[in-house]
Amino acid sequence: MNDSYLNFVNSPFGARLARSLGLPKPEVLRRYRADQPEFGGLIAIGAAREPRLLDALANLVASIGVTSVAHQSAGLWVPLAHRHGLMTGRFEPAQADSSGKLAALLFDASGIEDSSQMEPLHAFFHDTLRSLGRCGRIVVLGRPPEACASPRQWTAQRALEGLTRSLGKEARRGITANLVYVGEGAESGAEATLRFFLSPRSAYVSGQVVRLAAGAAQSLAAFDWQQPLAGRRAVVTGAARGIGASIAGVLAAEGAHVIGIDIPSARDALDATMRQLNGTALAFDIAAPEAPAQIAAALDEQGVDIVVHNAGITKDKTIAKMTDAAWQNVIDINLSAQERIDDALLDAGILRDGGRIIGVSSISGIAGNLGQTNYATSKAGVIGRVQSMAPHLHARGITINAVAPGFIETQMTAKIPLTLREAGRRMNSMSQGGQPVDVAQTIAWLAHPGSAGVSGQIVRVCGQSLIGA
């Protein structure tokens, strides 16, 4: 729960010592606080030929109330910003310095149709990256490659992944770099996602690629940016403690009524967590055969809008030493139980149209892990669940996605031996572990009514972990 090295090297004495010894100095990441402004500072805008997303960006800049400057690659921005009534200026390469005057770098690459047209990306990041302040944000915007008309366009749009991930690895200083592919027709639904990636809420999300499609009609209900989940009911499994309690807390802070589920033996902790949030506690063992029907019955009257499958267990052993029960339990609780519960809620219409299902996968489910054949199988299955269900649920306006946490500081990770823990913590672009709230905020973005165009996706919350597949 406590990264003492991070704290030490960010103390006055520790910083001096780290500097003189040449030790890494992970940034104290800026995280969302309700009592501090979420957005601020100067945003630099870049673009390649015929950018299609500048209107969406102008709406965003107006909505979050920040000031923008146009890089020379984005000549269209100044007149456009003026038409939107926005103050804007120009960013000249000669102004580049390391004063940290920029809070974010946004590049609209949507017009690139050929690999020979990518030079403006270099010009923009070459000129601006040094001026991006600590915990700054980089967002590259493109078109979904697989929807491009020509192979040349697809290729160039796909190439943006390599650039964005390299920028994340170069930038350091708590800076995140993410790539958002905005499909045709999805431009007007991009705001919730762009807000998330510009916000301190995405402190530990970097190197990710997200696709936005036009949301289904059911999902276009009005909402309030301050309390986007007001009036929504959210089920969170494993909500008594740790990451689950953090998820429940963030969803409640966004206005949701949270129904927390946890096993009967955790009833006291669950009751305490839910009491704090004015939520509802349901003590069920989700793996029990009767659980889906019981949960459905408990939720039937009022229905539910958001289901977060956070409950999960580990029973680590190399497969030669792993018992049959350890294999079966982990697969059953982490994967099969979620399938059974979803199906019960969906078949009976208890999960309402326009709803959200959010699973929790893991870096282990992506890359595999030593001693975790059972866990990695279950968490890879969660990815399959998301990918397979998304098209089925589209007509009802229900989205399904998963987060895949990397090294998150919890009571569980606190028990890992020191050297392994240190390696896990530092092997990412933030040089530190994430916090439960980083997972929770990512889930809150996926649960957002403005995220109707995000479905079938896996978003890592890993600080751009080196580890992958």
Place this chain on the structure above:
Amino acid sequence: MNDSYLNFVNSPFGARLARSLGLPKPEVLRRYRADQPEFGGLIAIGAAREPRLLDALANLVASIGVTSVAHQSAGLWVPLAHRHGLMTGRFEPAQADSSGKLAALLFDASGIEDSSQMEPLHAFFHDTLRSLGRCGRIVVLGRPPEACASPRQWTAQRALEGLTRSLGKEARRGITANLVYVGEGAESGAEATLRFFLSPRSAYVSGQVVRLAAGAAQSLAAFDWQQPLAGRRAVVTGAARGIGASIAGVLAAEGAHVIGIDIPSARDALDATMRQLNGTALAFDIAAPEAPAQIAAALDEQGVDIVVHNAGITKDKTIAKMTDAAWQNVIDINLSAQERIDDALLDAGILRDGGRIIGVSSISGIAGNLGQTNYATSKAGVIGRVQSMAPHLHARGITINAVAPGFIETQMTAKIPLTLREAGRRMNSMSQGGQPVDVAQTIAWLAHPGSAGVSGQIVRVCGQSLIGA
């Protein structure tokens, strides 16, 4: 080019010292040699309910001439093997020991339709993994998740990725673990791919997922397993030295006539390499505007069957220090030039129906890399090229794929500072760098006439590098 630690810890004294100090001992990987049998030893067969691929496996076992034993999960194997006239026995859990008596573990998971049916995977690997010898092979076979009829089946099939990758990380000792998804109708075309993953040719390929589809009709020409590329003409760019020369050598050894292309300044080395292989040397700068037409003209008369885009350059710098020329050159040579050459060969029908295009991506193109925004962009573009062109080329029976090398021991990597080089070398399941021939053999599999069902795919040659995205 030389991993002196690997050599040292595999010497009698070094092995003793490493053991007493608790140092890692990377295996000397067994690689393909024309003067040694490619296949041998005992293969254990496992299966889950209603396996659909046992017939294909029986044909494979008969074709490569190995002996099989059936795990109790694969009760159907014994009668089936007898029908195929194969010697076979049973593998009892009580026989499990670390004698290394098994050369490969093959599991047919194609019948799994629900996450509750995965227990036989545990039973099989639990019982057999300890008995798998050094440089052994694990191949899990399933159905392509995205082609599954139900979300439950898709989910369970997708879960196999987490298992396979975890097995690769657990097994160590030079053992590889790969997952092959065999589509309906592709069963009879699986042999070339299964041979590759069972062979010492795939020594440095682990943790990979490959999809087999039914090949197009044009691709079903007869071939000889000893000289599968006999009568084929193969173009290899950057063929003068290093990985390119190794690719040329392996393709020639498989029977191809190789046309090596390299820049005019490398003409002497290119001539020498091609002379050894009875190949043809063409000195062209592939980035020159006239190169596509020149290459097309040089190949026009006889046509070509295989194109390997191996030529590539690096010009590493952080983006703030990277010149415009360094950005443009790398994108142009590594990506745009390939697009131009392919299009020239395809438009004129010089690349014949049933042909093969093979690109070279990189781990950097997947995960991004510090100081390589240009290179990673170009190599991510290669992935887009493969994915976008595959459907276009299907009707002509042409496949397009790419390899993505990890840390390969070359003159280039020999110049990396020692500590970084050591980290790059050890951070994979083989605890060592790969050799150029590992990349070349993977390309030869993709170029194989029996690989007609493999298209649109990226195969990492990285020893299951920890690094990924």
